Amino acid sequence: MTRRQEKVASLIMRELSDILNRKVSDPRVRGVHFVSVDVSPDFHLARVTFSTLESDRDPELVQKGLDSAKPFLRRELKKVLQLRIVPELAFSFDPSIRHGDQILNLLKKLQD
DSSP states (O other): OOHHHHHHHHHHHHHHHHHHHHHOOOGGGTTEEEEEEEEOTTSSEEEEEEEESOTTSOHHHHHHHHHHHHHHHHHHHHHHOOOSSOOEEEEEEOTHHHHHHHHHHHHHHHHO
């Protein structure tokens, strides 16, 4: 990944988090954390991985909430990013944070 791709990915992740927390009221996407953003070399696609710490949250339901918010998120990104092309957003679930949290809880139980 080029330096410019990294900068754009970082900026997209920061702005998406901000927009999601401040402007999206869909309860399906509450508590979502963006893990990473990978921008394609032509800047037409941004693959965004997300996670939730709540083990009772259904990732498919969160995915549907994010997919339904895609047009709004792109419009809001277009307002704040100084890019000629605002990439299409593709969301995918990353279970690693949830698994790490479960392992930490198991280790805490072993210590007690």
